[in-house]
């Protein structure tokens with residue numbers, strides 16, 4: 027199956043967000059990836075709820091919210107109300123992950139869990155069946171433009187096996203350092219959703235880059 031493409035707005039021009047979102051509307055992007063950072067869970071601060079509201083006013087695609095924040099349980103309904111279709115929390119940020127996942131689902135959003143590069147996929151064994159999405163971080167979260175960690179490929183394959191064993195239909199999303207150099211291998215290993223920030227927005231024509239990804243990854 028051809029993967030879903032989710033350009034990360036973290037790499038977009040924040041001074042022209044409306045333009046950026048409107049040009050993505052007619053592109054090969056399936057979701058818009060929205061990175062929220064709190065300066066605590068990750069050593070950086072990005073944007074939050076009011077910016078999501080503004081993005082949502084112009085967006086044509088579902089918004090895939092990636093919460094790189096501590097205690098995400100306090101903000102789930104605010105992100106849903108602001109326009110999140112998917113809400114992904116970090117495994118490492120949730121003591122009561124099962125409860126958080128149920129809360130996200132009760133809000134009517136797709137529920138996702140993200141794993142930092144050092145977090146093994148087997149820790150999802152007892153929650154996998156409840157998940158709609160697993161995001162494997164292929165960089166340490168907090169910044170765009172970092173190099174892809176090659177061990178991710180092994181993790182994707184292991185996660186794929188685990189999801190099959192658990193009877194889970196969760197999508198596998200890869201986030202960080204995705205380019206056309208590694209995208210094919212990721213899809214082959216089992217990735218369903220590719221997030222790409224710099225590769226898309228640092229290119230001269232992001233819409234053309236997404237079209238090229240779509241074309242090269244078509245099966």
Ligand code: DX5
Pocket residue numbers: 034036037059061092165166167168169170171172201202203204221222223224225
């Ligand atoms: C990193 C973010 C990513 C980031 C990806 O913490 O979660 O979504 O925007 O950017 P690139 O594709 O530039 O690595």
Ligand code: ZN
Pocket residue numbers: 034059060061092201221
């Ligand atoms: Zn992200």
